[in-house]
Amino acid sequence: MMRIAIPVVQGHLALHFGHCAQFALVDTDPEQKSILKVDVVDAPEHQPGLLPRWLAERNAQVIIAGGMGARAQALFAENNIEVVIGAPADPVEALVQRYLEGTLESGENVCDH
Numbered sequence: 001m002m003r004i005a006i007p008v009v010q011g012h013l014a015l016h017f018g019h020c021a022q023f024a025l026v027d028t029d030p031e032q033k034s035i036l037k038v039d040v041v042d043a044p045e046h047q048p049g050l051l052p053r054w055l056a057e058r059n060a061q062v063i064i065a066g067g068m069g070a071r072a073q074a075l076f077a078e079n080n081i082e083v084v085i086g087a088p089a090d091p092v093e094a095l096v097q098r099y100l101e102g103t104l105e106s107g108e109n110v111c112d113h
Contacts, residue, residue, distance in 0.1 A: 001036065002028045004099065005060035005081075006092050008040060013089045015066030019046060024092045025058060033100040035093060052079045064095050067109050085109045 006013055007020035014020035020043055027037040044054050052072065055063060056079035063076060064084045076083045086107030087095055098104035 002030050002061050003059050004028060004062045004064060004096055005055045005058070006064045006095060007043070008092060012091055013064065013066055013087055013095060015089055017063070017065040017068060018051065018072065023055070025060065026092065026096045028096060028100060030100060033097070035096055035100075038092060049075055052076045052081060055079070056081060062099070064099060064104070 004026045006024045006026065007017035008014055008022050008024045009020060022040050023043055025039045025041060026035060028035055041058075044050055049071075052075040060081055062082045062084065064087045066085070066087055066089065068076075068083060068085050073083050073085070084099065084104065084106055086109055087104065088107070095104060
């Protein structure tokens, strides 16, 4: 099993992960390229550097985001969480399916810090 974290707003990717109110935690079977379960959880109060540790404690192995600063990317790497940035504001299930199939294109980092 692989757990993928996605910052969400109304079922779609929230473009700035650090200020989103909720995360989708998506349990997947990478071998079968299938989604097993989607849980939407409230994000903790925003504090710089907290989210990588918080998501690691929830066993996230990948985060798909629209934008993310360099410091946050480094903190995710320290927590052994793969970062995919530049994703579009698409529905969670569509993003995860494309990631599992290897067709999710990383785009431009929409974060400017």
